[in-house]
Amino acid sequence: MSSELFHRPITELAAALESKKLSAVELTQAVVARTKAVDGRVKAFNSFDEAAALAQAAASDARRAAGQARGALDGIPIGLKDVIAVAGQPLTASSKMLAHFVSPYDATVTQKLKQAGAVLWGRLNLDEFAMGSSTENSANGPTSNPWDLTRVPGGSSGGSAAALAAGEAMATLGSDTGGSIRQPAALCGVVGLKPTYGLVSRYGLIAFASSLDQIGPFARTVEDAAIVLGAIAGHDERDSTSFQTDIPDYRAELGSRRGPWRLGVPKEYFGEGLDPEIGAAVEQTIAFYRGQGCEIKEVSLPHTRYCLDTYYVIATAEASSNLARYDGIRYGHRSKNATDAVDLYFQSRAEGFGPEVKRRIILGTYVLSSGYYDAYYLRAQKVRTLIRQDFLNAFREVDALITPTSPMPAFKIGEKADPLALYLCDIYTIGVNLAGLPGISVPCGFTRSGLPIGAQIIGQPFQEAQMLAIARTYEQAHDWHNRQPQLR
Amino acid sequence: MNYEAVIGLEVHVQIKTKSKMFTRVAAGYGHEENTLTDPVVLALPGALPVMNKAALDAVIKAGLLLGCEIAPVCKWDRKNYFYPDSPKNYQISQYDQPICLGGAVEIELPGPARNVMGEHKKIPLTRIHLEEDVGKLNHGASDSLVDYNRAGTPLMEIVSEPAMHTAEEAYAYLTSLRATMIYGGISDCDMEKGQLRCDANISIRPAGETRLGVKVELKNLNSISFVRDGIAHEIKRQLAVVERGGTLVQETRDYDGQTGTSQSLRSKEMAHDYRYFPDPDLMPVKVDAAWKEKLRAECPELPFAKQERFFKDYQLPYTLTSVLVWDRALADYFEETAKLSGKPQSAGNWIVNDLLRELGAAKLALSNSKVHAAHIAALVQLVDAGTILGTAAKEIFVEMFVSGGMPGVIADRRGLKAAPTDAGELEQWCRDAIAGNAKAVAEFKAGKDSAINALKGPVMKAAKGKANPKLVDETLRRLLAAT
Numbered sequence: 012m013s014s015e016l017f018h019r020p021i022t023e024l025a026a027a028l029e030s031k032k033l034s035a036v037e038l039t040q041a042v043v044a045r046t047k048a049v050d051g052r053v054k055a056f057n058s059f060d061e062a063a064a065l066a067q068a069a070a071s072d073a074r075r076a077a078g079q080a081r082g083a084l085d086g087i088p089i090g091l092k093d094v095i096a097v098a099g100q101p102l103t104a105s106s107k108m109l110a111h112f113v114s115p116y117d118a119t120v121t122q123k124l125k126q127a128g129a130v131l132w133g134r135l136n137l138d139e140f141a142m143g144s145s146t147e148n149s150a151n152g153p154t155s156n157p158w159d160l161t162r163v164p165g166g167s168s169g170g171s172a173a174a175l176a177a178g179e180a181m182a183t184l185g186s187d188t189g190g191s192i193r194q195p196a197a198l199c200g201v202v203g204l205k206p207t208y209g210l211v212s213r214y215g216l217i218a219f220a221s222s223l224d225q226i227g228p229f230a231r232t233v234e235d236a237a238i239v240l241g242a243i244a245g246h247d248e249r250d251s252t253s254f255q256t257d258i259p260d261y262r263a264e265l266g267s268r269r270g271p272w273r274l275g276v277p278k279e280y281f282g283e284g285l286d287p288e289i290g291a292a293v294e295q296t297i298a299f300y301r302g303q304g305c306e307i308k309e310v311s312l313p314h315t316r317y318c319l320d321t322y323y324v325i326a327t328a329e330a331s332s333n334l335a336r337y338d339g340i341r342y343g344h345r346s347k348n349a350t351d352a353v354d355l356y357f358q359s360r361a362e363g364f365g366p367e368v369k370r371r372i373i374l375g376t377y378v379l380s381s382g383y384y385d386a387y388y389l390r391a392q393k394v395r396t397l398i399r400q401d402f403l404n405a406f407r408e409v410d411a412l413i414t415p416t417s418p419m420p421a422f423k424i425g426e427k428a429d430p431l432a433l434y435l436c437d438i439y440t441i442g443v444n445l446a447g448l449p450g451i452s453v454p455c456g457f458t459r460s461g462l463p464i465g466a467q468i469i470g471q472p473f474q475e476a477q478m479l480a481i482a483r484t485y486e487q488a489h490d491w492h493n494r495q496p497q498l499r
Numbered sequence: 500m501n502y503e504a505v506i507g508l509e510v511h512v513q514i515k516t517k518s519k520m521f522t523r524v525a526a527g528y529g530h531e532e533n534t535l536t537d538p539v540v541l542a543l544p545g546a547l548p549v550m551n552k553a554a555l556d557a558v559i560k561a562g563l564l565l566g567c568e569i570a571p572v573c574k575w576d577r578k579n580y581f582y583p584d585s586p587k588n589y590q591i592s593q594y595d596q597p598i599c600l601g602g603a604v605e606i607e608l609p610g611p612a613r614n615v616m617g618e619h620k621k622i623p624l625t626r627i628h629l630e631e632d633v634g635k636l637n638h639g640a641s642d643s644l645v646d647y648n649r650a651g652t653p654l655m656e657i658v659s660e661p662a663m664h665t666a667e668e669a670y671a672y673l674t675s676l677r678a679t680m681i682y683g684g685i686s687d688c689d690m691e692k693g694q695l696r697c698d699a700n701i702s703i704r705p706a707g708e709t710r711l712g713v714k715v716e717l718k719n720l721n722s723i724s725f726v727r728d729g730i731a732h733e734i735k736r737q738l739a740v741v742e743r744g745g746t747l748v749q750e751t752r753d754y755d756g757q758t759g760t761s762q763s764l765r766s767k768e769m770a771h772d773y774r775y776f777p778d779p780d781l782m783p784v785k786v787d788a789a790w791k792e793k794l795r796a797e798c799p800e801l802p803f804a805k806q807e808r809f810f811k812d813y814q815l816p817y818t819l820t821s822v823l824v825w826d827r828a829l830a831d832y833f834e835e836t837a838k839l840s841g842k843p844q845s846a847g848n849w850i851v852n853d854l855l856r857e858l859g860a861a862k863l864a865l866s867n868s869k870v871h872a873a874h875i876a877a878l879v880q881l882v883d884a885g886t887i888l889g890t891a892a893k894e895i896f897v898e899m900f901v902s903g904g905m906p907g908v909i910a911d912r913r914g915l916k917a918a919p920t921d922a923g924e925l926e927q928w929c930r931d932a933i934a935g936n937a938k939a940v941a942e943f944k945a946g947k948d949s950a951i952n953a954l955k956g957p958v959m960k961a962a963k964g965k966a967n968p969k970l971v972d973e974t975l976r977r978l979l980a981a982t
Contacts, residue, residue: 104544221780248549250549329779337544341645342543
């Protein structure tokens with residue numbers, strides 16, 4: 012293996028582990044060393060537990076030696092966004108509120124990764140409580156984009172995207188409420204997949220907006236993403252919103268599904284505000300599919316312009332309630348300045364939450380208030396139904412949609428001081444969450460200044476296998492995913 | 500001016516399930532603080548609720564027993580408010596679509612005399628919904644501690660219409676409601692353990708007025724008697740305020756059952772905005788006809804229906820039924836005894852008068868009684884056959900209650916059976932009695948039947964109390980007829 016073990020896809024590493032050319036301990040040591048070498052610049056990690064990772068790697072090697080290896084992820088270091096619970100490890104949501112919180116239990120995805128033999132590596136930075144699109148709203152400070160350290164990695168799963176791009180993990184998990192996997196994947200030049208709502212259990216994921224949140228993988232290749240997705244998907248009786256459905260072998264399906272497909276291009280996703288270089292790269296991606304014999308159809312999602320407003324009503328309403336539990340009573344930050352019980356709430360929350368979290372709690376509280384509920388929350392739910400219907404109508408004519416992932420490439424840290432300007436980062440990703448659909452961002456080029464560009468493929472509900480196959484077709488004919496950032 | 504009181508009750512009933520409302524950890528009472536907890540109960544980051552179907556079954560059953568309309572879908576909402584006993588700072592509850600609508604609680608008011616049935620009424624219900632209980636705050640001198648063992652226990656809220664007018668009606672309502680819940684196996688309704696809790700909304704208005712007066716919410720009514728006393732006290736208090744020309748204010752008052760006084764907790768409701776919205780963590784659950792029918796089939800006969808049947812099938816007097824039917828186990832015990840003995844009324848008398856007295860004195864529950872239906876049935880039959888005399892039977896019962904021995908065995912051992920007297924000997928005693936009581940004989944012959952009792956005394960005395968009274972009676976009559 013080359014010295015740059017940490018830039019290889021899981022498929023290659025799994026083969027090397029299988030043929031015993033590489034041990035899980037060696038691989039983990041390489042990732043640990045890489046992390047120690049570069050994370051001072053990338054700042055993707057909130058924390059890591061080297062001893063625990065190496066112990067898991069040693070256990071993996073022992074399994075393999077005993078002929079009991081568990082598949083492609085056995086011995087592979089995978090990083091988790093710091094909103095996914097791992098028993099005995101910190102769980103901070105990049106918030107002062109949970110700065111010293113250690114989870115006593117495993118999320119379902121954590122258990123599933125452990126069962127698959129993965130080496131859990133580190134707690135990855137994010138926008139506090141997953142609220143943001145740049146990973147700047149973190150109590151631990153911003154994460155840098157490995158392609159340009161002065162720029163943001165996107166968000167909210169910026170740590171997950173940056174760690175992978177920088178070779179500090181072989182795959183990572185993020186969570187996506189309005190684009191928080193796909194947008195940072197695009198900005199960091201990696202693959203990011205948001206599954207259909209209900210495909211992956213949310214048990215053990217710190218809730219931001221329950222009806223929108225989904226956990227999904229970041230990976231170097233579409234095939235790697237398929238492997239990780241296969242490991243974490245499936246019904247969970249601890250999550251009432253998880254769906255009872257058979258989980259296909261996504262990796263195997265990649266080989267068996269070939270086009271040509273009917274691809275829709277929603278005209279509303281190519282309008283004002285789209286960076287021309289990104290527009291051009293996505294047009295070339297569409298041209299590639301046309302060249303492959305795919306039928307390309309312009310479609311309309313007429314309610315797209317309401318997506319952002321709808322999202323910020325529903326997501327903040329749910330968040331205002333979901334975050335009520337952080338009160339300093341049972342765990343988390345407790346103010347030392349409180350004078351009585353009521354004041355304890357005020358002071359603990361005032362000190363524990365950052366400004367963007369407070370902004371959203373206030374907005375969400377407002378839209379649920381008596382007298383405003385019908386005008387905001389109820390109406391937003393109705394519009395949400397229309398938005399979903401737009402997508403389902405389009406899927407009567409096409410198999411999948413193709414759009415830009417983000418309207419802009421990575422921007423400078425501190426450049427977007429206006430929260431509303433930041434909210435625009437998600438205009439192409441939010442509709443997918445509102446409609447509960449799967450979406451994947453795949454690298455599809457670079458700007459002239461060397462910043463990654465991502466194309467988004469939106470699939471039909473629970474048709475991840477097809478969506479992955481469409482993405483893989485493009486990836487196999489291009490080598491954007493093989494480029495590596497210089498960490499400058 | 501005449502005033503009328505208007506009373507509505509909000510009753511919380513904890514549902515008796517093995518586990519909590521939205522997680523698998525055990526529900527229970529009296530455990531060490533904060534041991535019945537898990538990530539869901541404590542609202543740890545990332546924990547999610549999953550509905551306990553047994554609790555939904557129970558509330559649907561309660562609704563069926565009370566004649567409610569069952570909603571086609573069980574929908575969950577979040578009720579948002581901050582309080583340290585509420586781990587999530589929202590309570591999962593049902594807001595605009597309660598699982599049960601309408602229905603009524605049938606009550607019986609006190610009759611004109613103890614042995615006469617009182618008037619029956621149906622108190623209409625507004626709704627029943629399902630929710631989760633909160634934790635418990637224990638206030639110390641300098642701090643307060645929270646115990647989350649109770650948090651997440653399945654809880655239903657049963658809301659009556661403001662349709663009661665006296666404290667007695669409220670008392671009868673709670674008595675009937677509690678019996679219904681216990682009968683249905685829905686809750687044990689032990690108020691001391693907080694399994695049944697009651698708040699009362701009370702107002703008064705001039706007789707004939709249809710609008711409601713200013714409402715006072717009475718809290719901490721932690722026994723059924725306190726509910727009655729508290730409401731009676733509150734009605735009196737309101738009347739006194741109005742009579743001396745004062746104005747009633749909307750407030751919440753705390754009733755102290757020990758002193759029989761109340762004090763204002765807060766005047767006017769705090770303007771709570773609970774920001775209800777559908778809980779996105781829980782999917783609505785369809786309740787189809789088959790589900791409801793399955794539960795309907797499990798619904799037991801309720802006390803008033805049972806009472807009617809006891810009148811009809813066993814010809815029991817009201818006084819017996821009114822004791823027997825309110826306790827399902829006792830009613831079942833009675834029916835078994837009635838069947839075994841073939842003498843329902845005697846069986847009922849023994850159970851209501853003797854068994855309950857002994858159980859009460861020994862502070863025992865029926866389930867712990869050593870006297871089973873077979874014991875009482877055997878006793879009834881022995882007395883009926885004249886094998887045991889009434890006074891002896893009472894003695895036997897007391898011993899049977901302590902030892903659990905069968906009555907025939909006890910009677911034999913203690914020589915309490917009527918003596919299997921030599922017929923000749925008995926006849927001689929009877930002749931002696933007749934010969935020695937000319938006055939009684941004359942009276943009897945003159946038609947005064949009870950005069951025969953004066954002859955029985957000497958016979959029993961001669962027999963040392965062990966003669967079969969039936970046989971004595973028969974022999975005396977035969978001899979008297981012949982003289």
